[in-house]
Amino acid sequence: MSAARFAKIVGTGSALPRNVVSNAALAEKLAAQGVETSDSWIVERTGIRQRHIAALEVTSSELGTQAALAALQAAGMQAKDIDLIICATSTPDFVFPSTACLIQAKLGVAGGAAFDVQAVCSGFAYAMATADAYIRTGLANNALVIGSEVFSRILDWNDRTTCVLFGDGAGAVVLAASESPGILASRLHADGSQQHILRTAGNVCSGAIVGHPFLTMDGQAVFKLAVRVLDEVAREVVTAAGMQLEQIDWLIPHQANVRILSATAKKLGLPESKTIVTVDQHANTSAASIPLALDLAVRDGRIRPGHHVLMEGVGGGFTWGAVLARM
Template identity: 70%
Template structure:
């Protein structure tokens, strides 16, 4: 007799933000010293961002990821010996290799099981969550750590006002476990590599030298247009796949890129503002960490509760986008 395939359910979450908070005013003063003009008003009006957390020089992605994962494990009540899968999403790995996931595995004293990185930029956590869910559903793992972690400050051109005000550093993690109850109800991942130029950091290290442009570059208008249409379509598709209506959602946790994208998206989908989790004002855009950080913040302040229906969405360079629908 064929064994029943388990479901995969989120049982814990954790977040880690570097202690240094940089307000828009502080950032504007720093940039003015380099001859770049900006202001709190300019940043808030265009992005909704009021501050961001910036890692101290030398702080690595694996350090933030380890702390977020430790807190998620504590929240879920799982031990190192229980974890048999780590999927870590990042665009700012510590090294070319080994993967940042392997470094986190060692830091947490976890032995055995698979550990690997996923690279889908700001969609990374959604990609990682869908990957871990698939592995649990087919019985390849029972307890997974799914992490989004970034030190984006390390790839920003601090003389480019259009990008350097947008991003912050941080890590978020969830524990995903095999369950008899439905947890992840549906997932949908997409990419269009022909749009890679609108958001990229197109440098690499070759023969000991940096080749190409190592900094993040973005065509903001093109990203905005593609993000809104892609996320709206993905939200409808994933709800249809999960057999629910958009009006059934308790919470929408979109990638925290820009308040204009969030407002436009919620209006387009008819989801009221009070059902949209927003951490952008405090965290800025933390790329792969933004969705798990927002989920953790909303779980810890009591907004997202057990039984709630939550739509998580990511959109980022690649061009990538995707959605995961989950019953908490």
């Protein structure tokens, strides 16, 4: 009988654009175009204090490549060791080819599978669950799982209810086949009937933009749904792993809003001291938010080998999902 096969996180990495925009700087810029906001208004409602904004020439594939290289270095591996690349993004460089294929080319490797997943802010959870399945079934041995976004490209800078919320960045992990448990359980869900509460309802047709090209959101509806489903899917995945919530060392929710993070931890009965929070520094980076937070906490020593880390996301679609990992 062959030994059990698992997917284990062996390296993490991240990449952030150089341009850091504080709330005060953003408020000044918006005021010049007649949009009123302030640092206190943004902090009170979201917990965000700054965000990174990519220069026009910086793409999701560029940020994703930087994060991937950092993760490979942390894993002590080279790009040629990777036989699967999955990139979670809602802001790809092109309609096609996929951002994952562009990252593969920038890494200088070819032959392994490479594709994107599009589940918006749940994208990293979807990508991790997919890579885990590939490795467990022997279809891949070493996978790069990347979340990379340039959400600043799809924001209406005249809408203060959305433009203050988002930032750009990328995070990545290397998953490797292992005989010891790594990814313990994952669960993914969606409800397409809720697509209207958070979306960018535009596309390119015959060389023209059709529909609305900017992000729109019903903030109250998103908050209510997010807190409920994040609680439900966290409990579901912990149960699937045969564990109790008290055994979770760290919770890494999608970094959308500090109020959602606090409400989620409270509903789960987890102290906020166990929640990794980066929304104050990065704002909402969609599919990049979980791997960015994971990498930060690994590198600053909070997350250590043996820790149980619960990662969960919720986003437009409406989608949600969670992954429980033993580091």
